[in-house]
Every structure is written in C-alpha cells, then in structure tokens.
Amino acid sequence: MASDLAEKKRRLISSLKSIYTGQYNAIQPIPYIRDRLFCVDKVFVEGSVHFLVADEAGVRGQETSWERLESYKRIYSDRRIKSTRRILEGEPGYGKSTLTLQLAYDWCNGVQDSPFGDVEILILLRLRQLGGVKSIYRAINRFLASGSRLSDKDIEDVLKNTSSVEILLDGYDEYPDQDKITGNDVRSIIMREMFPNHDVTLTTRYLPKKFPKLTKRVKLTGFDDDARDEYLRKAVVGNDQKALKKIKQRLRENPILADLCQVPLFFVMFAHIAHENQEFKKFKSVTRFFKYMITCFHEHMRNKTRDDGVLQVILKYESEHDELNKLAYEGLSKEDQQIVWRKDEMVKRLGQEFYDQYVGVGILVEEQVLSDSDTAYTESFTIEVRFYHKIFCEFYASYRLMLVVLEHKVSELGQFLGRMDPFDLQYLYRFACGLNPTAGAKIIQYLKSINGGDKFAILCILEQTGKVDDIKDTVRDLCSKDVLIESSHSRLLQRSTIQLLEIAARYDIPISRVNLVGCSPRVDESGLNLILQSGLSLSILSSLQKLWIYDNNRRLTNEELAAILSYSSQCTSLKELRIVVQNLPGSIPIELIPSSLKSRNVKVYHYNRGNRLNIQTGEWQHEDSDYFKQLDEAATKTQQDSDSETSRQAGVMATETPHEQTRTAEDRQRTRKKCTIS
Numbered sequence: 001m002a003s004d005l006a007e008k009k010r011r012l013i014s015s016l017k018s019i020y021t022g023q024y025n026a027i028q029p030i031p032y033i034r035d036r037l038f039c040v041d042k043v044f045v046e047g048s049v050h051f052l053v054a055d056e057a058g059v060r061g062q063e064t065s066w067e068r069l070e071s072y073k074r075i076y077s078d079r080r081i082k083s084t085r086r087i088l089e090g091e092p093g094y095g096k097s098t099l100t101l102q103l104a105y106d107w108c109n110g111v112q113d114s115p116f117g118d119v120e121i122l123i124l125l126r127l128r129q130l131g132g133v134k135s136i137y138r139a140i141n142r143f144l145a146s147g148s149r150l151s152d153k154d155i156e157d158v159l160k161n162t163s164s165v166e167i168l169l170d171g172y173d174e175y176p177d178q179d180k181i182t183g184n185d186v187r188s189i190i191m192r193e194m195f196p197n198h199d200v201t202l203t204t205r206y207l208p209k210k211f212p213k214l215t216k217r218v219k220l221t222g223f224d225d226d227a228r229d230e231y232l233r234k235a236v237v238g239n240d241q242k243a244l245k246k247i248k249q250r251l252r253e254n255p256i257l258a259d260l261c262q263v264p265l266f267f268v269m270f271a272h273i274a275h276e277n278q279e280f281k282k283f284k285s286v287t288r289f290f291k292y293m294i295t296c297f298h299e300h301m302r303n304k305t306r307d308d309g310v311l312q313v314i315l316k317y318e319s320e321h322d323e324l325n326k327l328a329y330e331g332l333s334k335e336d337q338q339i340v341w342r343k344d345e346m347v348k349r350l351g352q353e354f355y356d357q358y359v360g361v362g363i364l365v366e367e368q369v370l371s372d373s374d375t376a377y378t379e380s381f382t383i384e385v386r387f388y389h390k391i392f393c394e395f396y397a398s399y400r401l402m403l404v405v406l407e408h409k410v411s412e413l414g415q416f417l418g419r420m421d422p423f424d425l426q427y428l429y430r431f432a433c434g435l436n437p438t439a440g441a442k443i444i445q446y447l448k449s450i451n452g453g454d455k456f457a458i459l460c461i462l463e464q465t466g467k468v469d470d471i472k473d474t475v476r477d478l479c480s481k482d483v484l485i486e487s488s489h490s491r492l493l494q495r496s497t498i499q500l501l502e503i504a505a506r507y508d509i510p511i512s513r514v515n516l517v518g519c520s521p522r523v524d525e526s527g528l529n530l531i532l533q534s535g536l537s538l539s540i541l542s543s544l545q546k547l548w549i550y551d552n553n554r555r556l557t558n559e560e561l562a563a564i565l566s567y568s569s570q571c572t573s574l575k576e577l578r579i580v581v582q583n584l585p586g587s588i589p590i591e592l593i594p595s596s597l598k599s600r601n602v603k604v605y606h607y608n609r610g611n612r613l614n615i616q617t618g619e620w621q622h623e624d625s626d627y628f629k630q631l632d633e634a635a636t637k638t639q640q641d642s643d644s645e646t647s648r649q650a651g652v653m654a655t656e657t658p659h660e661q662t663r664t665a666e667d668r669q670r671t672r673k674k675c676t677i678s
Contacts, residue, residue: 005157005158005161008154008157008158009120009121009158009162011145012121012145012148012150012154012158013121014148015144015146015147015148015150016122016144016145017108019144019145020122020124021108023101023104024040024041024101024102024105024108025037025038027040027042027043027098027101029043029269029272030268030273030362031297031362031363031388038235039105040098040101041105042234042235043231043234043235043268044098044101045223045227045231045234046071046072046227046230047220047221047222047223047227047264047535048221048222048223048531048535049068049218049221050067050068050218050219050221050533051066051067051075051078051081051217051218051219052066052216052217052218052219053067053080066219066487066520066533066534067520072102072103073113073115075115075201076115076116076199077115081216081218082216083214083215084196084197084198084199084200085190085200085202085211085214085215085216086199086202086215086217086218087201087203087204087208087215087216087217087218088201088202088203088204088218088219089204089205089206089207089217089218089219089220090203090205090219090220090221091205091263092263092265092389092391093263093264093265093266094263094264095264096170096171096203096220097126097171097203099203099220100124100170100203103116103122103124103168104122104124104168107119107122116166118164119165119166120163120165121158121162121164121166122165122166123140123165123167123168124144124168125139125140125144125167125168125169125170126170126171127169127171127172127174127178128175128176128384128386129143129367129368130186131175131176131177131369132177134183134184134185135152135185136185136186136194137152137153137159137185139185142381159198163197165199166198166199167189167198167199167201168201168203169200169201169202169203171203171204172190172202172203172204172205173204173205173206178208179208179210190202190208191210191211191212192212219535221534221536222262222535222536223261223263223264223267224531224537228261229244229248231264231267231268232244232247232271235268235271236271236272236275237275243275246274246275247274247275250274250280253282254282254283254289257270257283257289262495262535262536265389266391270289273296285430285434285462286427286430286431286463287430287434290391290395290427295318297361297362297363298314298361300361301314301357301360301361302314302315313353313357317353317358321399323349323350323351323354324350324354325396325399326400327341327346327350328387328393328394328397328400329396329397329401331393331397332393332420332425332428333416333419333420334419335419339386339387339390339393340384341384341385341386342382342383342384342385343366343383343384343385346385359385362388363387363388363392364385364386364388365385365386366383366384366385367385367386368381368382368383368384369381369382369383369384391427394425394427394431395431397428398427398432398435399435401417401420401428401429401439402435402436402439404416405432405439405443406436406438406439406442410442410445410446413442413443413446414446417446422447422450422453423456423490426456429443429456429460430459430460430463431463433460433461433463434463440460440463443460444457444460444461447460452493455478455493455496455497456496458474458475458478458496458500459496459499462503472507472509475500475503475507475509476509478500479500479501479509479510479511479512480510480512482513482514482515483497483501483512483513483514483515484497484515485498485514485516485517485532485538486517486518486519487517487518487519487532487533487534488518491534491536494532495536498536498537498538501514501541501544502539502541504543505539505540505541505542505543508542509543510543510545510573511541511543511544511545512546513545513548514547514548515548516530516532516548516550516551517550517551518533518550518551518553519533519534519549520533520554521533521551521564522563523560523563523566523567527563527566527570528540528570529567530567540567540571541571543573544571544573544574545574545575545576546574546575546576546577546578547568547571547574547576547578548577548579548580549577549578549581551580551581551582552580552581552582554581555582555583556579556583556584556585557585558585558588558589558592559592561579561584561588561592562592562593564577564579565577565588565592565593565597565604568597568602569594569597569602570596572596574600575600575602575603576603576605577603577604577605578604579604579605579606579607580607581606584606587617587618587619587620588613588618589618592618593615593618597615598615601615602615605623606620611623
C-alpha cells in the first residue's frame with residue numbers, strides 16, 4: 001500500500017513539474033510578440049515587498065504598520081510572518097502571478113536558497129479558471145495532472161498523506177466564486193477548515209470578506225529605480241550601457257509616465273517599446289502613451305502581411321471598435337464587475353474577424369476553464385476571454401464613457417457613474433478626459449463633487465490638456481493649505497498627492513506644509529527620496545516650507561534620523577521639520593547634522609519631548625531657552641534686512657526707464673550666472 005502511494009506521489013510530482021515548466025518558460029513581456037518567450041528566471045525582478053506588522057492581521061482596524069522585507073524569499077522564512085495562511089496583496093500589474101511562477105521555478109529546479117527547497121509538493125492554481133468547480137482535487141487533476149493517470153481520489157490520498165505541501169491560489173479577485181459561503185473547497189482552504197496544516201498563500205488585489213485572524217498579510221508595492229535598472233539589464237539591453245541610458249533618458253523625458261511605470265507590467269512594456277522603436281517620442285499624458293502603445297500592438301500585425309486586403313481589414317478594426325467599447329463599459333459598470341466573457345458570447349458580439357485580430361495582437365487573451373458542472377469525471381472545458389490586463393479594459397471602456405458623459409448634464413452623471421468608483425477605475429476616467437476635452441471638463445466637475453476627488457480631478461485636468469500651465473492655479477491653491485498623506489489613504493490618492501507636490505516643486509510653487517501620518521517614511525540609499533510604507537516615493541521638494549512626520553508606532557535610530565535630516569536639508573525652502581514618533585535618540589552626533597540646516601536655521605522639533613534640536617550641538621533643548629530666542633531674533637532681523645533690500649531694489653526699478661530696467665535686469669542675471677558658475 002505504501003509503495004502504491006509513493007508511486008502515485010511520484011506521478012503527481014512529475015506531472016506538476018511538467019506543467020509548471022511549460023508555464024514559467026512562456027513569459028511574454030509584450031503580448032503581441034509571441035515568438036519571443038522568456039523563462040521567468042531570466043526576467044523576474046524583485047520589486048518592493050512589505051508585510052503587515054499587527055497583533056491580529058486578520059482583524060479589521062488592527063493595522064499598525066507595514067515593514068519591508070529584503071526579498072520575496074523572506075515571505076516564507078521570516079519568523080514574524082510564520083503562518084499556514086498568507087495573503088499576498090498587490091494592485092493589477094504588480095507581479096503577483098509572476099512571483100508565483102518564480103516560486104514554481106525555484107521548486108522545480110531545486111534552487112538552493114528557495115523557501116520551497118524542502119517542499120515535497122507544490123500546488124499552483126489560477127482561481128479565475130475554477131468557476132463552479134467545488135472540488136479542489138478535481139481542479140488539480142484537470143489542470144495540473146491530466147496526463148498522470150491519477151483519479152481525483154488518488155490526488156486526495158497523496159495530499160492528505162504528505163506532510164510538506166505548499167498551495168498557491170492565484171488571483172482571488174478574479175475568482176468567479178469569491179466570497180461564496182458554502183460548498184466550495186477554495187473557501188474551506190482559505191478559512192483553514194481544509195488542509196489546516198498545509199501552507200497556503202492566496203494572491204489577490206483586495207481582501208476576501210472573511211479570513212482567519214492568524215492569516216499573515218504581505219504586499220507587493222511596485223518597482224523602484226533599482227528594480228527597473230535590473231529588469232532592463234536582465235531582459236532588455238543586457239550589458240549595453242548606451243542602450244540602458246537611452247531608455248532611462250526616455251523615461252525622464254516623460255515624467256507624466258513615472259507613476260504608470262511604478263507598475264511593473266507597464267514599465268516592462270514601456271522598456272521594450274522604448275528600446276525597439278527609434279521614433280519613440282515624448283508624451284504629455286498617460287492617454288497619449290497608451291494610444292501609442294495600442295498602435296504598436298496593431299503595427300506589429302500589419303508588418304506581418306503584404307496583402308493589401310488583409311492590411312485594410314487590420315486598419316479598419318484598429319480604429320473602429322465601438323462594440324468592444326460597449327462590452328468593456330458594460331462589464332465595468334456592473335455592481336460585480338465583469339472582466340471575463342465566454343468566447344462564444346464575445347465572438348457573437350464582436351464578429352469572428354474582429355475577434356481574431358484582437359486575440360492575434362494580444363489585447364484579448366483566451367483561457368481554458370472547467371465548465372460550471374463538475375459532477376462528471378469527463379473532461380469538460382470552455383474557453384473564456386479576458387483583456388490582457390484590466391487597464392486595457394478601462395482604455396476601451398473610456399471611449400464609451402466619453403459618449404455617455406457627452407450625452408448628459410454633470411448633475412445627471414452620478415446615476416450613470418455611481419458604480420464605477422474612480423479610486424478603483426482611475427485610468428477609465430483619466431483616459432476619457434484625455435480622449436475628449438468637453439467630456440473631460442464634465443468628468444472633472446463630477447469628480448470634484450466626490451469626497452476626496454479634488455486631487456484626482458487635478459490629474460484629470462493634466463490628462464485632459466497635457467499642459468501643466470492649465471493646472472498651476474489649482475495646484476497653487478491646494479499647496480497653500482496643509483497637504484495630508486496618510487497611511488490609510490488609497491495608493492491612488494497617495495500617488496495623486498505626490499504627483500501634485502512634485503509638479504509644485506518643479507514649477508517653484510510654494511508648498512506650505514506636508515503632513516505624513518503613519519506613513520513610516522525612510523530615506524532610500526541615494527538620499528534623494530522618502531519611501532513611504534506604501535512603497536511610493538516622495539522626491540526632494542525644493543519649494544516645501546514645512547514637513548511634519550507623525551508615526552506614534554515608530555522608533556528612529558541615529559542613522560534613520562540623520563537620513564531624514566539629510567533629505568530635509570535638500571528641500572531648499574524648508575523652514576521647519578517636526579517629528580512625532582514613539583522614540584528618538586536623546587542626541588545626535590553633530591557630524592550627522594547637514595551644514596545647510598545650520599546655515600539656514602531650520603527648526604527641528606520632536607513634539608513628544610516638547611523639544612527643539614540645537615543643530616549646533618545635536619542636543620534637544622526647550623524652545624523657550626535663551627539660545628533659541630537669540631537665534632530666532634537674529635534670523636528675523638536677517639529676514640527683515642533682506643525684505644528691505646528687496647523693497648529698495650523694487651523702488652529703484654520703479655524710477656528707471658524701461659531701457660534701464662532691461663539693462664539692470666540683464667546685469668543682475670549675469671551676476672547670478674557668475675555666482676552659479678563659481
């Protein structure tokens with residue numbers, strides 16, 4: 001009996017490795033280039049990974065802070081997140097599925113330092129394929145062991161009699177049967193009612209409605225500069241430093257895309273397209289870049305044919321896609337969004353010729369799924385179709401949204417757009433604003449009426465016109481008040497706020513005060529960015545006047561405080577830094593205090609001590625001490641003298657002739673240039 005079970009286990013493992021090898025060897029960075037497939041290990045790059053520090057991560061409202069892990073491998077070895085149940089969170093395109101394939105590669109190839117090195121069996125299932133399938137054993141048999149000649153009962157026996165099993169359930173947010181209460185093995189596994197001692201990881205965009213209290217949570221937060229550089233070297237340019245610099249320069253020339261390129265999926269496509277297209281140009285909006293990218297998809301197909309008739313059909317369907325727009329819009333406007341369709345239904349709506357073209361260019365993707373009925377033991381599959389990525393669905397839906405908005409008054413839009421949350425479907429709204437200025441103006445009015453929609457509306461203004469001049473007054477008004485970035489804010493709201501702050505700094509618009517609440521900011525190795533716990537980064541803001549950091553659960557070391565002081569010193573307009581944390585060093589070595597903070601007399605406070613930092617000695621002192629009074633009086637007098645000199649020069653300018661004013665201004669400009677050069 002034991003030998004029979006061992007043989008079944010051997011056959012199951014052999015089948016699993018065969019299936020996973022086919023999957024991880026078929027990574028396709030650009031969907032339309034199907035003759036260029038990569039092994040996952042050749043393109044996988046680690047983005048930022050954080051875990052939730054909490055006593056009971058499964059209880060809502062108990063979140064304390066997110067801390068960074070140095071590697072994805074630590075997800076399974078770090079003692080702080082030891083558990084048999086984990087949820088791996090991440091927004092669309094952040095690499096959740098790619099990470100599961102990297103783990104499958106590690107297991108299949110016995111990678112030495114892999115967390116799965118000693119695992120006997122790895123089960124990796126795509127949940128979007130399992131709609132209506134109640135039995136996990138049947139799902140494993142049909143998708144992972146169909147050639148093993150094992151029955152569902154055989155697989156059940158093997159798993160129940162194997163002590164070391166890892167289960168990866170990928171894409172809960174796309175699972176057709178999510179949150180069903182009974183009669184479903186997937187739910188039983190998540191709730192630890194089934195396989196309580198086996199290690200289970202669920203990847204998802206958002207949390208299930210219910211999961212066990214002891215479930216640990218991990219989050220992917222995107223690519224930083226180092227990750228982007230590593231991907232370029234591994235998968236795009238190799239050791240070609242000239243090509244590497246060229247792609248990075250193209251990203252710098254397109255600052256509006258910096259936000260989009262934090263999403264690994266879109267940085268990957270940007271990198272390959274920027275590398276392969278000599279005519280790659282500057283883009284003033286995400287909409288224009290996305291339209292260009294879609295053109296590249298179709299152009300690849302056009303280049304494959306010399307038949308004029310076929311070419312005309314490709315051109316026609318590239319520009320005429322009304323029915324696809326409607327289908328995408330209908331899916332996103334439902335209470336439970338529909339992002340997957342049966343192939344026969346979609347072909348009926350779009351027509352076979354149109355459908356074939358969009359599958360051919362990679363915008364639509366076919367996938368084999370089990371049929372709804374799992375009562376029989378016969379093979380029963382259907383083909384379902386989805387967009388390559390949900391943002392593609394938002395792009396085509398935006399054409400329909402644009403028409404809906406044009407047909408109605410702003411006051412009527414709520415009844416049509418109420419189910420389409422802009423904080424869930426940000427690109428849908430941004431694309432619609434970029435496609436049509438009139439529709440964009442209405443959408444922006446609508447967004448301003450939504451709680452928290454004002455900052456997002458500013459990004460839509462930028463998307464609408466592509467001109468920063470059109471939003472300067474709005475940005476100036478926003479930055480004249482306190483600007484809040486809080487850990488509880490969505491990543492979209494945080495990104496929107498950060499982008500507006502960086503626009504303000506770039507155009508020398510004063511930023512009165514930035515409050516970072518619970519964001520656990522740390523300074524990256526370059527010293528040029530504050531990395532928030534969400535993984536987003538805040539670059540140096542030259543026009544920032546006050547920075548307040550609140551984080552009652554945080555303790556700062558001397559080195560961490562010194563890094564924050566160094567970052568702050570590079571914000572050249574900064575007058576005040578306040579840090580409210582659980583604990584700060586009693587003093588800081590004076591050599592760690594930047595000289596520019598001293599010369600500008602920047603006020604540094606620690607509220608929990610009620611003290612102010614003496615930046616000449618590194619000691620904390622009470623602010624009402626004679627030292628600070630004298631220091632502030634001297635600084636006030638210096639400022640008054642500077643203001644008087646400015647007023648005097650203005651008076652002189654007022655008495656000069658226009659010719660003299662021009663000449664004097666030119667003289668001052670030359671003087672400034674000399675000072676800068678020297």
